[in-house]
Amino acid sequence: MADLDNFFKKLAKGVAQSRLAVTGAVISGVILPVLLLFTLLDVSGAVRNPYFGFINYVVLAPLFLLGLLLVSIGMLLRKDDEDIGLFTYEYIKEQLTLPGRFTRIRKLIFLVGGLGGGTLFLVGLISYSGIQYTNSVSFCGQFCHTVMEPQYTAFRNSPHSQVSCAQCHLGTESSWSAGAKLSGIKQIFAVAFNAYSRPITGLSSNLRPTRETCEECHRPDKFHGDKLYVKDQFLSDKENTHVQTLLLMKVGSGGYQGRKAQGIHWHVSPNNRVSYRTTDPKKEKISEVRLRREDGSETVYLSESPKAGEENGEMRVMDCMDCHNRPTHVFLNADEALDQKLLVGEIPTTLPHIKKVGLNAIQQEYASLDAARREISDHLRNWYEKNYPQIAATRQDELRQATAGIFQAYRENVFPAMRVTWSTYRNFIGHRDNSGCFRCHDGLHKSANGQVITKDCDACHIILAEADPAPDVNKLLQENLRKGKNLVKDDGKP
Ligand code: HEC
Ligand code: HEC
Ligand code: HEC
Ligand code: HEC
Ligand code: HEC
Secondary structure, X not given: OHHHHHHHHHHHHHHHHOHHHHHHHHHHHHHHHXXXXXXXXXHOOOOOOHHHHHHHHHHHHHHHHHHHHHHHHHHHHOOOOOOOOOOOHHHHHHHHHOHHHHHHHHHHHHHHHHHHHHHHHHHHHHHHHHHHHHOOHHHHHHHOHHHHHHHXXXXXXXXXXXXXXXXXHOOOOHHHHHHHHHHHHHHHXXXXXXXXXOOOOOOHHHOOOHHHHHHOOOOOOOOOOOEEEEEEEEOOOOOOOEEEEEEEEOOOEOOOOOOOOEOXXXXXXXXXXXXXXXXXXXXXXXXXXXXXXXXXXXXXXXEOOOOOOHHHOEEEEOOHHHOOOOOOOOOOOHHHHHHHHHHOOOOOOOOOOHHHHHHHHHOOOOOOHHXXXXXXXXXXXXXXXXXXXXXXXXXXXXXXXXXXXXHHHHHOOOEHHHOEOOOOOOOOOOOHHHOHHHHXXXXXXXXXXXXXXXXXXXXXXXXXXXXXXXXXXXXXXXXXXXXXXXXXXXOOOO
16 A cells, blocks of 8 residues: 555656656646546437537547646656666566565556556546547538538428438548548638538548448349429519419339339449540539440440540449439528428418519528518519508508418528529439439430430320329329320330
């Protein structure tokens, strides 16, 4: 016991003799209880605030480690009156063979082992929960609130709102994770010094390989058959007429259990390797497409008018993200955003021309969200006062509800602070503005022997009805089946 006492006295004296070590010990000593308490609160889920985790793992934990480091450096640099000669063979031999010394050394080893182990355990626990924290949706989505608001908002309203940011952006492989953490540190600096781009673009090249990401949950060989796709729209007429577009979407599959790949997911079969060349960072303009089939034959389709320099573009193998580039950050266009609110009744369809007026209001440019809230409201009130004074005077509740719904459609898709507006992020599923599928399926990509990547409307979907006020699905299906436009069969042949 006396030996142990002695050891602590010596340790304390050693620390006390070095100013550096004292500083370190004070820092670590003060921080330790706070750090332990915060980590416990965080791990147990008692506090859910992105700034809390940040202070604990990104500020306190490194400070604690710094303190420990200072103690160690201080001890090493300390000028000692007794020369320990720690690393000489004779010294160690002497320590281990002298009987009295031996027990002292053993105690020392146990003590150092215990203290070191405890510290290691602590550091491990804190780093583990720190990594968990920096991977969390709350850190990624809410910490740099303004910067991530567009992506976070769209994510919250998407089918993937239960998937964490890290599952798509980092994954579990340590190499991707470490790379992302490094670039994350760069990004924290970018935010601190206001040096990030508005809007944020071009992240897709940093994502983990997508087949790996998406296929953790989806099996491309398993979704198959045709899917009835119903699109609700409201016309810009006085009645805000509700119409529907019905498409029989040939979702298809990558082939499974001996069945051939067919339909839209024919592209993801390992037997059909589609790659393309582009110089455009947004991947909108595609100058060359190559298709390698199962038998090894290759077809090269060239765009009709490749511009000079395009042949230098990078070649990329097509994957899920070339069509599903917006699986979770789904930004709608103004028309679709209002249609959604009209469909669920957040905007009453009983107000004449509400679709037209609303569309006009949300397509203006506003300096901030507050300005948008005010001016959209003014816009609607003025319009109804001028054109339907009766309604403006007597149906104020309805107007107020419509204003709220229209503003909501705006704020879910437009973010003035990040310069994200209606056309900032384009969705490649389908062929909006002749983009998406039509980047290749435009009828203008031809092979040397005259094959063209199909633009046949029936190749991807059968149009059962287009903007029809009252489509009869059963009748339409029967009619199309009779015309021979039957569903894709399992053997992949129509
Ligand atoms: C289902 C997968 C998935 C999840 C979950 C996900 N992302 Fe993304 N994210 C993507 C894809 C794919 C892109 C690339 C889009 C493109 O290049 O067109 C992207 C792009 C981005 C961008 C670049 C800007 C843009 O919209 O293109 C940011 C920023 C971003 N994500 C942040 C987040 C944050 C924050 C979260 C969590 C709140 C998150 N992501 C969750 C798939 C995902
Ligand atoms: C961690 C699991 C997970 C990952 C990873 C994931 N998804 Fe999903 N995905 C889901 C779930 C669950 C649903 C169904 C959500 C629902 O219907 O509520 C879904 C739905 C979808 C849908 C149908 C959406 C709709 O509107 O019905 C598409 C398309 C899709 N995912 C594509 C992707 C793509 C592309 C990726 C890779 C970038 C991906 N998913 C990554 C779990 C995942
Ligand atoms: C050639 C473009 C393209 C590629 C490549 C592609 N998809 Fe799709 N996918 C579509 C289209 C188009 C739809 C149906 C329309 C829609 O959902 O809006 C669809 C639908 C889906 C659905 C919903 C199926 C259903 O029955 O509701 C899932 C899940 C999905 N895709 C996952 C994936 C995954 C995972 C990959 C990569 C392995 C992938 N897709 C590759 C175009 C593509
Ligand atoms: C990078 C170029 C590229 C893009 C983008 C692309 N495709 Fe294709 N697609 C091809 C090529 C090449 C073929 C094979 C040639 C052909 O069938 O005309 C093909 C074939 C198809 C086929 C016929 C498959 C079969 O059974 O023979 C369908 C269906 C299809 N694509 C749907 C889509 C849809 C839907 C999208 C958009 C969501 C899309 N493609 C986007 C290159 C592309
Ligand atoms: C390469 C495949 C492909 C070809 C070829 C194609 N489409 Fe489409 N089309 C799609 C996909 C995929 C969607 C669904 C988009 C979505 O999920 O939002 C779509 C959606 C539509 C819609 C619904 C529009 C909307 O607002 O969402 C219409 C109408 C349409 N297509 C008409 C046509 C016509 C007409 C042609 C022939 C000139 C054609 N398509 C050729 C893939 C294709």
